[in-house]
Amino acid sequence: AAKNAGKNGYRFYEASMQETLIHKLNMERSLRAAVSNEEFLLYFQPIVYLETGLVSGFEALLRWNNPQQGLVAPGEFIPLVEESGLIVPIGKWVMRAACAFARKLTNMAYADTYVAVNVSVKQLASEDFVPMVRAALHEAAVPPTMLELEITETILMNSECLTTNIAKLKELKDMGVRIALDDFGTGYSSLTYLKQLPIDVVKIDKAFVDDLTEGGKNGPLMGSIIALAHNLGLKVVAEGVETEEQRKLLREWQCDSIQGYLISRPVPEAEVLKVCMKSKDS
Numbered sequence: 664a665a666k667n668a669g670k671n672g673y674r675f676y677e678a679s680m681q682e683t684l685i686h687k688l689n690m691e692r693s694l695r696a697a698v699s700n701e702e703f704l705l706y707f708q709p710i711v712y713l714e715t716g717l718v719s720g721f722e723a724l725l726r727w728n729n730p731q732q733g734l735v736a737p738g739e740f741i742p743l744v745e746e747s748g749l750i751v752p753i754g755k756w757v758m759r760a761a762c763a764f765a766r767k768l769t770n771m772a773y774a775d776t777y778v779a780v781n782v783s784v785k786q787l788a789s790e791d792f793v794p795m796v797r798a799a800l801h802e803a804a805v806p807p808t809m810l811e812l813e814i815t816e817t818i819l820m821n822s823e824c825l826t827t828n829i830a831k832l833k834e835l836k837d838m839g840v841r842i843a844l845d846d847f848g849t850g851y852s853s854l855t856y857l858k859q860l861p862i863d864v865v866k867i868d869k870a871f872v873d874d875l876t877e878g879g880k881n882g883p884l885m886g887s888i889i890a891l892a893h894n895l896g897l898k899v900v901a902e903g904v905e906t907e908e909q910r911k912l913l914r915e916w917q918c919d920s921i922q923g924y925l926i927s928r929p930v931p932e933a934e935v936l937k938v939c940m941k942s943k944d945s
């Protein structure tokens with residue numbers, strides 16, 4: 664019986680492996696067609712100054728409107744998109760769409776805000792990344808200062824061509840594009856690296872913000888990270904702020920801006936203005 668179970672177990676394992684592979688191939692094929700089928704869209708989540716509550720910028724977050732599955736979140740397809748190299752054309756679409764949105768912001772008297780775009784390291788490492796960004800800005804007639812690129816900290820530090828990647832970021836920063844280190848505090852987060860990177864902003868990860876409680880041990884740690892960033896001339900954004908208590912504590916630790924469900928969820932473009940009006944009133 665044990666032998667049978669083993670055999671069945673093995674068969675089952677083999678079948679599910681095959682199913683996973685087929686699912687992956689199908690998904691890759693759908694994703695390959697998704698750009699030309701115009702199935703991608705951007706949601707925007709406002710980032711607000713802690714002191715004034717005014718909007719400082721918007722993070723562009725990719726959504727895939729799959730005809731079969733409906734709206735799919737990036738966590739479910741970005742890994743595959745990176746693995747298959749599709750991140751390069753899709754990332755280009757994101758950059759152009761984000762710049763088009765920035766163009767609209769200037770027309771709506773939000774010219775002093777910025778649009779933050781997530782960039783995967785594979786995309787950064789692609790040969791024509793810098794010219795692609797420059798062209799997207801030019802095409803939309805958007806000043807580089809309205810664009811922020813978010814790079815995930817640990818992924819950048821572990822990347823193969825770290826020196827070239829840093830040089831590219833520096834080139835963009837010299838053009839006036841802002842660079843943010845995303846998901847800060849989740850990885851091995853060597854603080855000493857911070858001053859070697861051409862960055863303007865540190866985005867503290869939600870996981871770190873979640874642990875903030877009145878009198879909790881993470882408060883002072885958060886405080887020293889924020890102080891250190893400020894000493895290096897960097898701005899600090901806290902991600903995933905959900906409660907009034909977190910907002911209060913972050914203000915005490917002199918965080919510059921916050922982003923999270925407390926202010927607004929990511930919303931489609933048509934709803935962005937409504938959200939801005941609301942955050943101005945509160």
Ligand code: C2E
Binds near residue numbers: 741783846903
């Ligand atoms: P991220 O860049 O760290 O983006 C923040 C994520 O946290 C977003 O998830 C956002 O919806 C979510 N979030 C914001 N505030 C709150 C909150 O208060 N509570 C909770 N529970 N969640 C909050 P989303 O949109 O699912 O994106 C997930 C990740 O996918 C992003 O993490 C980013 O790494 C990646 N991503 C999104 N768009 C793109 C893109 O265009 N290109 C690339 N390469 N990656 C992208």
Ligand code: MG
Binds near residue numbers: 781813845
């Ligand atoms: Mg981000």
Ligand code: MG
Binds near residue numbers: 845866868902
């Ligand atoms: Mg993040």
Ligand code: MG
Binds near residue numbers: 846
């Ligand atoms: Mg994240």
